[in-house]
Amino acid sequence: MNDSCDWPPPPPKDETSAEKALRLEREESAKKKSEEIDAAIEQDRVEREKRGSQRKVLLLGQSQSGKSTLLKSFQLLYAPLAFRAEAEAWRAVIYLNLVHSINILLEVVEIANIRTSRAIRQLQIRLSPLKHVLATLTQSLSSDSVRARQSADNPDIDVWRARRASGISLHSSAWRSLAKVSEPGNVSQYEVDNARNIIVACHDDILALWANEDVHKCLQDQRVALDGQASYFLAEAHRIACSDYFPTDDDILRARLETFGIEEHCIVSETVDYGQEWVWYDVEGSRSSRVWVPYFDDVQTVMFVCSLANFDLDVGDDGMNNFTECLRLWKGICENRLLAESVFFLFLNKSDLLDDKLKSGVFFGSYVEGFGHRSNDCHTVSQFYKDNFFVVHRDFSPKPRLLQMHVICAIDTLAMADIFDQTRHAILASSMERMYTL
Ligand SMILES: Nc1nc2c(ncn2[C@@H]2O[C@H](COP(=O)(O)OP(=O)(O)OP(=O)(O)O)[C@@H](O)[C@H]2O)c(=O)[nH]1
Ligand SMILES: [Mg+2]
Incomplete structure (x- = not known):
């Protein structure tokens, strides 16, 4: 007798119709259970195979x-599709990188304590809302457990005085939460939009600040060497500070966000x-x-x-x-x-x-x-x-x-x-x- 004849077992002789109905019900339930176990075993096999083939x-x-x-x-x-699907979420990080770089310039000019030209003084005043943008973006990109290392209200003079002006140090676990930013009605989305409006309004002044020779002289005098990423975002400000700006591949590659702890990324x-x-x-x-x-x-x-x-x-x-x-x-x-x-x-x-x-x-x-x-x-x-x-x-x-x-x-x-x-x-x-x- 082969296995297929073992299940279901043959019905007992003289089975009543009530007994038959009960037997069929039990058989059906047992069959369902057996199929569930088979499916679980198969899923486990697929999972193990998948894990084994992951690099x-x-x-x-x-x-x-x-x-x-x-x-x-x-x-x-x-x-590339998955990479570009995340582009919008990088917008705030890119704004933050740009605004941080501008604030370095403003602080350097301020610390220089020199008789700056009228043009620079006007730029300082007109660009002052960017300090607020830096603070709010830092805040909106930071989760409670993550401490942003920059604060617009409390700039660390030693940082500005350092020979190298290091980039923004926001933890990227904070950025992960940014995925939520694109949800309508989310307060962070409001802040990102607000940041965009202020940056766009400052477009000409940002360009004027970066083009100003006295600013570059201040950087030289204080031996502040902007790192590659700060220079990149300042040089690209003419594009980033536009209302129709959308992050490019290069902008995303250049955007600096410090990794915190361990991050797992699955790339298919x-x-x-x-x-x-x-x-x-x-x-x-x-x-x-x-x-x-x-x-x-x-x-x-x-x-x-x-x-x-x-x-x-x-x-x-x-x-x-x-x-x-x-x-x-x-x-x-x-x-x-x-x-x-x-x-x-x-x-x-x-x-x-x-x-x-x-x-x-x-x-x-x-x-x-x-x-x-x-x-x-x-x-x-x-x-x-x-x-x-x-x-x-x-x-x-x-x-x-x-x-x-x-x-x-x-x-x-x-x-x-x-x-x-x-x-x-x-x-x-x-x-x-x-x-x-x-
Ligand atoms: N010019 C230039 N910049 C680079 C290069 N590689 C990385 N960068 C920039 O260097 C900065 C730091 O890069 P990250 O990739 O954040 O460094 P990391 O090792 O992940 O740093 P942690 O997360 O703090 O451990 C970013 O602004 C990058 O754009 C490169 O080859 N050339
Ligand atoms: Mg990192």
Whole structure:
């Protein structure tokens, strides 16, 4: 007798019609239960298969090295529809970046305490509503648990005096809540609209401030070097401060929002390997980022991002040089046994800014021991980085593993397409190898 004859069992002899009805009801209920169990087993199998086919990437590196930008660049290339679907939500962040940059200029002029021209004094007065915009946007982009690091009411003089005017430091977990901004009637939406109206009304004055020679002289005198992102948004103000402005791909790539904690991003490829899921873990860049590693023992890929352009900055109270600090962080990640099986990628980022800095006369060897009197050009300096990072990886990894190194400019999507192609192939090859080894 085969299995199919076992169920349902044959009806008993002399079965009454009431007994028959009860039996059929029980059989129906048992059949339903059995089908539910089958469906649950099937769903579990699909889920496990899906998880198994996901590619997991862990992004590590110092703050401002460009981790989130690398991720945005990947999303733009592999899931452009999803990337652009989020464009509207970036509007407020972009306004905030622009307004923050304008406020740096206004503060620098104010602190300069010089006899500024009548034209500048008028601009200061006419642009003063932007301080309020900075405060309200900061507020609307921040959740209660997230502290914005900038405040229009209480500008930190040391920040303005710093040789480098760093970008806005809002946490990106705050931005996540911005998705709600587009809901009609939401108070934040009102604030974003209000910010837009004020910025648009200030269009000509913003342009005049940025074009004013005295302002640039103040920046020079106070040794305030605007970072690339501030200069970008000021240079693009003629477009951003228009009523019909819509965020472009470049604006989104440039928009700075500090990552807080760990963020998980699932990117479903819309281009090559259609439907392939990439799960990226974007980790807050801080010196203690190694503490996150134990949570990621199942990631197959580690992408470490290092900024080439920060070698002349000191890190922390111990005055440790940025190059040495980054190498120290890299060493900790290389020797971590939990990541022993992962494939490693090192992205030496911000090559454009390194090039600018070296060409402006900053000598790499004055900041980094061991560089000696080598040629002070982008190629030689990045090779020096590569050599040092390679040796640390070779000497401190628990066992030999793949390391790919790339000198990149994360905001250059054209060049990044080729780089991501190479990394994707390496990741696929290593997972195939792993499959055959298991
Ligand atoms: N010029 C230039 N700017 C870049 C490049 N990569 C990133 N940036 C800018 O650098 C700033 C910091 O980049 P993020 O991606 O936010 O840095 P992060 O490593 O995620 O920083 P945390 O979230 O604080 O850990 C942003 O304004 C980016 O637009 C690059 O290659 N060239
Ligand atoms: Mg980030």
